[in-house]
Amino acid sequence: MKVTVITGSSHKKGTSALLADKFIEGAREDGHDVFRFDAAFENVKPCLACEYCTSHDSQCISKDSMTALNEKLLEADMVVFVTPLYYYTMSTQVKAVIDRFHANNAKLSGNKKAILIATSYGADDETMEGLGKTYEAIIRFLS
Template structure:
């Protein structure tokens, strides 16, 4: 979905409902060509990623990790890794978990930081919403305001 918002154009992809297949490691793309899979990633998302200034990853935490659907998108970056790396995209991570333990985001955070480093993305910040399992739980935390404040700071 593409929409105008204030001074920005936002393109939104619901990777949980999209047809995005995992990378099959065939190396047909050679890290810089078309992917053999003709799904929503190759036909819609890849072009939008090229055009955008910022990628915002928004996700729930599943068993202390990234959801498979979003991980599949990142794995498919392989088909244009070199090009994407030279673009130095800005990124933000917005994530929430039911759990509120100290370690709930350790794997999520480590992976995000590593992807930013490897892809030469510029990390503009993250919101780690612990204890946000339901809307009523979330309202009782400091987290509802945090994405707004992060957005204003960018």
């Protein structure tokens, strides 16, 4: 399986980076082809909502790290999001990548599995509620 892992923390040795490392290690051991994209260390401009992509064959007006990531995203069988919880949702680094899906919504829809891995300081039942709802809505939209 081709797997694209998108991480969203600027802590190179943080909790979510460790979980990403372990996930990737296991996936590779099982023979999967893994591409890792550490969004915090890449150049991902925010979506401008300019709709340039709708009239330019899904090309984005911003030329940045998304060009390389899109290639991997489009061919991926599975996309894994790894994020620290920031104010009850995903980090800005991961959200910026997801916003840029806008250029390829149709091509990304209905043909992939997805996994969310998240870390937080809090550990009560409500901690992940906001992130869970947002993630489920995004996955429903792209199903």
